[in-house]
Amino acid sequence: MNRWVKKVAFAAPVLVSSMILASVPAMARYTQSTIALNTTVQLYSTFLSALTTLKVTPSKISPT
Amino acid sequence: MNIPVTGGAINPTTTAAQITHSGGLTLTSGSMVVKLQSFLVDTTGSAPIITGLVGANGKLVGHITLVDLTQPRDFKLPVCEDAGTVTIPNIDVKLNTGAAEPLNSAFGVSAFTGELEVGSGYLLTINLPEPR
Numbered sequence: 001m002n003r004w005v006k007k008v009a010f011a012a013p014v015l016v017s018s019m020i021l022a023s024v025p026a027m028a029r030y031t032q033s034t035i036a037l038n039t040t041v042q043l044y045s046t047f048l049s050a051l052t053t054l055k056v057t058p059s060k061i062s063p064t
Numbered sequence: 065m066n067i068p069v070t071g072g073a074i075n076p077t078t079t080a081a082q083i084t085h086s087g088g089l090t091l092t093s094g095s096m097v098v099k100l101q102s103f104l105v106d107t108t109g110s111a112p113i114i115t116g117l118v119g120a121n122g123k124l125v126g127h128i129t130l131v132d133l134t135q136p137r138d139f140k141l142p143v144c145e146d147a148g149t150v151t152i153p154n155i156d157v158k159l160n161t162g163a164a165e166p167l168n169s170a171f172g173v174s175a176f177t178g179e180l181e182v183g184s185g186y187l188l189t190i191n192l193p194e195p196r
Contacts, residue, residue, distance in 0.1 A: 039069060042184050053175075056092065057092045058092075059090045060090070061089060
């Protein structure tokens with residue numbers, strides 16, 4: 001009996017670890033990393049006009 | 065205005081994402097220069113937003129929510145992926161209430177208000193190959 005208990009005690013952590021590792025690729029498929037591209041924002045002419053009225057000049061900061 | 069993406073991750077099934085950018089925007093009036101930079105598109109919260117660092121004449125004002133994003137009415141999930149590129153078009157971009165106060169303070173005006181329509185945006189990201 002003790003032998004079986006020892007076997008189960010050894011196998012359980014291995015089994016749980018295997019299940020966790022097996023689930024990692026399945027989760028990773030749903031969150032995909034991104035690399036370079038752009039987010040584009042077209043500023044409305046009404047917003048730019050409002051800035052002009054306030055004498056505020058917008059300009060872009062170049063990427064470093 | 066193109067803002068280069070520097071990194072991040074997006075779930076195309078839910079569009080939950082955090083995407084970092086380089087570059088930014090400067091607003092100048094007389095001797096006052098307000099810099100908005102380190103933009104982070106964050107759609108993981110209760111509402112999609114863009115946060116960023118705000119500085120006035122070289123002094124850090126804070127890391128604040130700059131604009132609120134609203135997805136188009138005809139938007140459907142999951143987002144379409146074409147050759148590894150995710151595109152979410154026609155996103156409504158409005159000034160966040162929290163960003164209006166520092167802008168008004170910096171320029172001595174009261175014209176900046178929450179919900180002020182700033183523009184419309186396209187969120188574009190490109191995916192790395194799937195992990196193996």
